[in-house]
Amino acid sequence: MKNTHENEPIVIIGAGIAAVYAAESARKAGFDGRIIICGDESEAPYDRPPLSKKVLQEAAEADHISLRDNAFYDAHDIDLRLGNAAQRIDRDARQVMFADGTSLGYGALVLATGSSLRTLPLLHPGMPHVFYLRRISDAIALREALPNIRSLAVVGAGVIGLEVASVANGMGIDVTVLEAGDRPMARATCVEVCNFVVQQHEKRGVRIRTGVSIKEVTERAPGYRLALSNGESLDADAVVVGIGVVPNVSLAAAAGIETCASGICVDGRGRTSDEHIYAAGEVAFHFNARAGRPERQENWHHAVAHGEHVGRAIVCGGPDYEEISGYWSDQYDFSLQSFGVSIGEQNIVRGDPASGAFVVFHLQADVVVGVSAVGAPREMRAGKALVRAASKVPVSVLRDASIDLAKWRDDRRFDAKSA
Numbered sequence: 135m136k137n138t139h140e141n142e143p144i145v146i147i148g149a150g151i152a153a154v155y156a157a158e159s160a161r162k163a164g165f166d167g168r169i170i171i172c173g174d175e176s177e178a179p180y181d182r183p184p185l186s187k188k189v190l191q192e193a194a195e196a197d198h199i200s201l202r203d204n205a206f207y208d209a210h211d212i213d214l215r216l217g218n219a220a221q222r223i224d225r226d227a228r229q230v231m232f233a234d235g236t237s238l239g240y241g242a243l244v245l246a247t248g249s250s251l252r253t254l255p256l257l258h259p260g261m262p263h264v265f266y267l268r269r270i271s272d273a274i275a276l277r278e279a280l281p282n283i284r285s286l287a288v289v290g291a292g293v294i295g296l297e298v299a300s301v302a303n304g305m306g307i308d309v310t311v312l313e314a315g316d317r318p319m320a321r322a323t324c325v326e327v328c329n330f331v332v333q334q335h336e337k338r339g340v341r342i343r344t345g346v347s348i349k350e351v352t353e354r355a356p357g358y359r360l361a362l363s364n365g366e367s368l369d370a371d372a373v374v375v376g377i378g379v380v381p382n383v384s385l386a387a388a389a390g391i392e393t394c395a396s397g398i399c400v401d402g403r404g405r406t407s408d409e410h411i412y413a414a415g416e417v418a419f420h421f422n423a424r425a426g427r428p429e430r431q432e433n434w435h436h437a438v439a440h441g442e443h444v445g446r447a448i449v450c451g452g453p454d455y456e457e458i459s460g461y462w463s464d465q466y467d468f469s470l471q472s473f474g475v476s477i478g479e480q481n482i483v484r485g486d487p488a489s490g491a492f493v494v495f496h497l498q499a500d501v502v503v504g505v506s507a508v509g510a511p512r513e514m515r516a517g518k519a520l521v522r523a524a525s526k527v528p529v530s531v532l533r534d535a536s537i538d539l540a541k542w543r544d545d546r547r548f549d550a551k552s553a
Contacts, residue, residue: 143169145239146170147230148173148245151441154179155438155442158210158212159445169211170212172216172220187464220232220385222388224389244412245385246414249382251267266374279372286302286372289348291315291342298376311335322463329487346363346364357373360373381416397419403447404448414443439455460473473504474504481494481495482495484534492509493506502525527543
């Protein structure tokens with residue numbers, strides 16, 4: 135094992151997806167020392183995507199989102215220490231100090247501290263009938279409140295906000311979504327996919343207001359009156375705020391580790407400016423060899439892949455990270471999947487969005503760098519292959535739904551070998 139002292143453990147701060155996969159990967163890579171995962175929540179590591187979906191719909195679902203069962207941690211000799219926040223890193227002594235006054239020495243330290251919610255001063259966490267969604271306790275509180283809500287304002291038309299809107303609408307709640315930007319999901323998807331998503335909400339009665347912000351909040355039993363920047367006002371029994379996240383870099387920054395607005399700065403193996411300290415998952419502003427630049431990703435696929443990569447790199451080094459990430463979103467009766475770059479210089483639609491089954495290829499300099507799909511799993515698989523191969527495909531071929539893309543690509547590879 136590199137960069138550790140003999141008999142000293144790998145300590146992982148944060149108990150989310152990246153943390154669990156880093157621990158598992160280090161063990162698979164042959165590390166036989168202690169591995170300790172430390173989290174500030176009392177719950178064992180759990181999956182976060184269901185919090186804005188099934189956990190809001192089914193009470194029993196909260197019991198089925200654990201990332202691993204106890205047998206997994208026992209089998210891999212991974213020590214979980216939960217409900218105790220890390221407060222300080224002593225780099226010289228290679229120790230982490232915790233809220234309860236205890237400390238842990240480390241050979242290698244992994245910061246998988248994730249992100250924190252952006253908040254609105256006018257609608258801050260803890261206000262009655264105001265909900266944020268990040269932890270399982272947040273989801274349970276919202277789920278318990280939803281049956282008594284008649285009107286709901288959702289602030290933020292990103293993936294999480296729209297998923298919450300779809301769940302609430304399905305429960306018969308009157309929903310209005312407020313978005314400060316020009317369009318919903320502006321960071322997550324292209325205009326073509328956005329238009330489809332908006333249509334699905336609006337045809338079910340959800341109102342989406344873009345280019346508006348909240349200027350004033352007045353209590354109005356049982357909820358609030360929101361004065362908007364366009365001069366209108368909105369009454370709502372409750373408000374859900376989903377305006378994005380910021381990386382949790384304070385622990386690293388206080389220890390003098392290099393950070394920036396995008397996260398903890400790491401190289402292609404997840405190593406920080408301190409050779410004994412790594413960062414994994416969405417807190418890491420990581421170098422991606424495929425992209426040729428540092429970037430930050432906020433999705434499940436990246437948390438898994440980067441956690442695995444960092445855990446393996448700690449033990450045996452290896453190449454730089456070069457994974458392609460993606461995300462999915464379940465709303466109403468459709469599932470949106472995206473892989474690679476989700477907004478291209480050109481966005482080529484194959485199929486008819488009105489049918490509920492279509493795919494969009496995202497191109498940069500004529501190369502397929504991403505693909506998004508709704509109700510088109512076969513086309514999505516073909517699209518992923520094109521993205522992985524950095525394929526150049528004529529726009530006419532991408533648009534023509536009668537052309538089998540997998541066969542088209544195989545034929546081109548055969549022709550190239552025969553030439």
